[in-house]
Structures are given as structure tokens and as C-alpha cells.
Amino acid sequence: MRGEYESISTVERWNSLLFPLILSVVDYLAVVCGVGMAYGLRKYILPGALDSFHINSLYIVVVLPLVFLLFLHINFSYERNAPYWVIGKRVFIATLYSLIMAVFLMYFTHVAEDVSRLFVVLAWVLSYICIVSFRFVTESILSAYNWLYEPVLILGAGKTSEALIKVIEGDSGYRYKIIGFLEDTKEVAPSLAKYPILGGFKDAQQVIKKTGVKTVLISAPGLGPKALTNLINRVEPLVKSVSFVPDFMGAPVGNLQIQGLLEARMMVVQSKNNLARWYNRWAKRIFDLVVALLSLVIIIPVCIVIGAIIYKTDPGPIFFAHKRIGKNGKEFPCYKFRSMVVNSQEMLEKYLEENPEAREEWESDFKLKNDPRVTKIGAFLRRTSLDELPQIFNVIKGEMSFVGPRPIIQAEVEKYGEYFHDFCMVTPGITGLWQVSGRSDTTYEERVSMDSWYVHNWSVWMDVVYLIKTVKVVLKKEGAY
Structure with missing residues (x-):
């Protein structure tokens, strides 16, 4: 043999039992915390508090947590080796089923004198947040000490x-x-x-x-x-x-189902195209609209401040509408904050003519790492991706989605080749797989294949995961220019 090996310790042999046991205890505490906060908020703090709304403490401390733990186990949320976003999805579904069961229990056993719908929603949301948060802290501690x-x-x-x-x-x-x-x-x-x-x-x-x-x-x-x-x-x-x-x-492995044919000693692998189903396309559109409208409260004031800074530091148009290719190959104006000088096209042509290496980079990726056209405030906006905030209005208009293939220009269509058909199936996104996988540091070919992979593997939960990962990438300023 070419290396030495160590025998597995006794503790490591019991890890498969210890890990779910610890998580079960953590989940119990999280559910008690989440449901307790929901009850307190609904009864004492939120407007329209109900004096008649009362739940026996035994129900909050024993019955509801046991219902949650049952569905968390049934939904395989205690597996140790699965992507974190998959576990998060399973926990999400388990908490939803748990609250549905809890409502039935409260109604038929008359535990609550008045079943509050707001309490149910709060209990679901807060329980999910507490479970995910408590688990994250627990697993961070276990990882820090290299346990389990x-x-x-x-x-x-x-x-x-x-x-x-x-x-x-x-x-x-x-x-x-x-x-x-x-x-x-x-x-x-x-x-x-x-x-x-x-x-x-x-x-x-x-x-x-x-x-x-x-x-x-x-x-x-x-x-x-x-x-x-x-x-x-x-x-x-x-x-x-x-x-x-x-x-x-x-x-496309994101939506696989495997069926074993025992008599033939073989298996059949089925891949589902979620975007081929109309209700999934509507779900994606509704998800985009809800997130966009909720975000406007924060985004509009930020846009006003950024617009004022752009105009003061480099007088000229605040916004820039660039023609991009969207769903079904149709062009649309893709909105951005102006991050370049006003005469950017003339400057680009002159710069590429004087710098052959830059021309080669541009023809390869349609991007320049050291773009002379970018203003000082524009460089900051690009590093932080704030230049793309106005695209939320493209999302509201239905021209873009929060997550999807990156919007391309007409000159890039030829580079997409056979993948262009995949690109045209959905609206392009503000963020996507390539943005959370290195952003501008990925090659053009990698971006094209990632866009195609996203289309074939799409799910609503995938959009949620990529939005969260995008925030992480933007905060770290990874691969942005």
C-alpha cells in the first residue's frame, strides 16, 4: 500500500446515532423558542392582540415540538451528508406540514379557544428561522472542534x-x-x-x-x-x-428520480423539466414579483442616493439602458446605473485599437478587467453589484427574473451555439449560477454551460439558494469587475 491508515475510533462508530440525537435536542429547543415567540407576539405585542387567544403551555413545550420532530425525521432532515440547501428545503417542508398538523390538533382537541391565523404563520416562519439558526450554530461548533x-x-x-x-x-x-x-x-x-x-x-x-x-x-x-x-x-x-x-x-441531475426494476436487475433514471410545466413558470413569476415588491421599500431610497452621487461626480444620464437578449430571443432594455463615462463607445473603440491584448480579451469574454471607461463611482458600484439595482424594474415588467441566465448582447448569440435554445426558454436573471461560482473570474464557456444547466435543473428552491449565495458573494466582493 502507498499510505498509512488508522482504524476508526469507537466514538466515530457511534457518530451516525449521536449526530441526529444532538440535532433533535437542538430542534426541540428551536421549536419551543419559535412557537413561544409567535405566541407572545400574537397575544401581547402585535396590533389586535387577542385576549381570548390562549394555548396551554404543555402544548407549546411538549405536543408541538414532538409533532415537529416527527415530520423532521420523516422528511430526512437528519441526514449528515447532503447539500445544506437540500437540508434547508427538507426542514422548510417539514415545518409546513408540522404547522398544518398542529392546526388540526388545536381545532379538534379545543386546545386553543381561538385559533389565530397570524399565530400559525408566525409560528411557521419563526420556527423555521430558529431551527436553521440553531442548527447552523451547533454545526459550526461541531466543525470548530472537528466532532461528529x-x-x-x-x-x-x-x-x-x-x-x-x-x-x-x-x-x-x-x-x-x-x-x-x-x-x-x-x-x-x-x-x-x-x-x-x-x-x-x-x-x-x-x-x-x-x-x-x-x-x-x-x-x-x-x-x-x-x-x-x-x-x-x-x-x-x-x-x-x-x-x-x-x-x-x-x-440535468437537479430533478432526478430513480426507479429500480428488480426483475430486470436495472434502473430507470427520469429527469423532469420543471420549466416545461406552466404552473412552475407561474410560481417563478409570482416569486419574482413578491420579492421585487417587498424589496422596493429598501431599494428606492438607495437608488435615489446613488443617482445623486453619480450625477454630482460625473454629470450626465444616471441610468443606462443596454439592449440585451431575453426570453424567446427578444431584445429588451436592461437597466443599470451608469458606471462609465458618457462617450464610452468611442473610448472603447479607440482603446481596443491601441491595445491588441485588450481587444483579444474583449472578443473572448465581452469584458475588460481594467476597463478605462469605468468611472470612480462606477468601479465601486460594479464591485458591490449596486449598478444592477435598477434591474428590479425589469423584473417587475417581466423582462427579467431575479435568478436566471445572464442577459447577453446580440454579438454573443453566436458564441452560445446550440445552448442558445436553452437560454431563450426563460427570462434572464439579475443573478445566476455563474455569479455565485466565481462571477467574472469564470471563463465564457463555463458561464454558457452553467446557464444551460440552470435551465434544465430549475426549481423555486434553487432560486432561493442562489439569491442567498449571491448576497454572500457580493459581500465578499468575489470576482467582480
Whole structure:
């Protein structure tokens, strides 16, 4: 073998039970806190407080938390190794079902003299916020002390594993402790050099027995079907779970359903196109309108201040409407705060003529990292993405969405090639997958493939996740220019 390995400790063997047990206790406290705050707000603080509204404390401290814990368990929200946004979605659905059940219980058992609809909504929202917040704090503490991670052996140490490890390390939903890799070739991805190579695929059974690891992840999509099946069959009897990365790179995997055909010893994989369903398109539109209208209260005052600064520092138009390609290939005016000098087009042509390297960069990405046309206030607006605030009016008009493919100009259509059809299926977005994956530091080809992937994998929850991630990226000022 090419590396040393350690046996799994006794504590690590019990991690699969300890982690959900701790989260259950945390969730109990979170629900009591959330429901308690909702009750206090509705009865004593909010306008129209109801003197007749009363719930027995036993119901708040025992019955409701047990209902929540039941649905949280049923909805698989205690899995240790799933993307954090997936767990967040499961918790969201579980809290919704829990409150529906709670309303029935309160009504039929006459626990509450007057079931307040506002209390129900508050209890749902505050319970969800408390559960997510309490879990985040708990998991941050566990991560800080490196507690309750699940030991995992990974078979394959190539580029696929490199991408896989990047996701695992960047998403707190994955609580894997990587004990090492098995790899048949000498070509190990550079970023994986910090982990031990414990042998080749032929050593899988021996390594599993020696280490006591109970979770195996096969990340070698280049293996043929027979070799992969043989490897799974050899490993599975020795562990609790085996996962594998199939050769589906780039395929629409966001909405997959897998059905096993036992008699034929095969599986059928179904991919759903959510945007092909009219009610999903309406859900996306309603989501955009609700978020946009709620945001106007904050955005309009900010826009007034920014507009005044732009006019004072560089007199001229405050807004800039650039022709972009939207849904069905139709052009629309994409609104932005003006971040360039007034004669920007003439300056660009002259600059590109005098700088061949800049022309090559422009023709490749339609962007310049050091754009001489950008004003001082414009540079700040771009770094913070505040120049895109006026696009909220494009969202209200239905020309754009909060999340979607980036709006492109006519000259970029040719570069999209076969992916242009995917682009035309939805309205372009203020933010999207490429913005939360490096923004301007990603290559043009990567942005195109990300836009296509988003269209084929869309869900409302994905839009929520990307909006949250966009805020994080903007605050860190990652890849913006």
C-alpha cells in the first residue's frame, strides 16, 4: 500500500446515532423558542392582540415540538451528508406540514379557544428561522472542534474526486472525514496530495476491514459498467452504505428520480423539466414579483442616493439602458446605473485599437478587467453589484427574473451555439449560477454551460439558494469587475 491508515475510533462508530440525537435536542429547543415567540407576539405585542387567544403551555413545550420532530425525521432532515440547501428545503417542508398538523390538533382537541391565523404563520416562519439558526450554530461548533464527522473512504483520486472534494469542503451539509483514497493509477489530482493513498481498487476489501470504515464513495466515472458493478458488489457487504458518481457529467441531475426494476436487475433514471410545466413558470413569476415588491421599500431610497452621487461626480444620464437578449430571443432594455463615462463607445473603440491584448480579451469574454471607461463611482458600484439595482424594474415588467441566465448582447448569440435554445426558454436573471461560482473570474464557456444547466435543473428552491449565495458573494466582493 502507498499510505498509512488508522482504524476508526469507537466514538466515530457511534457518530451516525449521536449526530441526529444532538440535532433533535437542538430542534426541540428551536421549536419551543419559535412557537413561544409567535405566541407572545400574537397575544401581547402585535396590533389586535387577542385576549381570548390562549394555548396551554404543555402544548407549546411538549405536543408541538414532538409533532415537529416527527415530520423532521420523516422528511430526512437528519441526514449528515447532503447539500445544506437540500437540508434547508427538507426542514422548510417539514415545518409546513408540522404547522398544518398542529392546526388540526388545536381545532379538534379545543386546545386553543381561538385559533389565530397570524399565530400559525408566525409560528411557521419563526420556527423555521430558529431551527436553521440553531442548527447552523451547533454545526459550526461541531466543525470548530472537528466532532461528529463520518469517516469515508473514497475510491478514485482523479479530477472527478478533486471536484467532489471541493464541494464537500465548501458545503457545511457534508460532514465527511476523509480517511484516504484508493487509486489504481499514479495520476493523482494535485489538490488531493494532502490525503493518504491507501492502495488500489483491488485493496478495497482489505482497507475497509483494517480501518473499520462504514461509508464508501466511488468517484471513478471512467470505470466501465462491469468494473463498477464488480467493485460495488465487493465493497457493499462490508459497509453500511456505498455511493458512486455515475458518468453523468453535465446532465440535468437537479430533478432526478430513480426507479429500480428488480426483475430486470436495472434502473430507470427520469429527469423532469420543471420549466416545461406552466404552473412552475407561474410560481417563478409570482416569486419574482413578491420579492421585487417587498424589496422596493429598501431599494428606492438607495437608488435615489446613488443617482445623486453619480450625477454630482460625473454629470450626465444616471441610468443606462443596454439592449440585451431575453426570453424567446427578444431584445429588451436592461437597466443599470451608469458606471462609465458618457462617450464610452468611442473610448472603447479607440482603446481596443491601441491595445491588441485588450481587444483579444474583449472578443473572448465581452469584458475588460481594467476597463478605462469605468468611472470612480462606477468601479465601486460594479464591485458591490449596486449598478444592477435598477434591474428590479425589469423584473417587475417581466423582462427579467431575479435568478436566471445572464442577459447577453446580440454579438454573443453566436458564441452560445446550440445552448442558445436553452437560454431563450426563460427570462434572464439579475443573478445566476455563474455569479455565485466565481462571477467574472469564470471563463465564457463555463458561464454558457452553467446557464444551460440552470435551465434544465430549475426549481423555486434553487432560486432561493442562489439569491442567498449571491448576497454572500457580493459581500465578499468575489470576482467582480
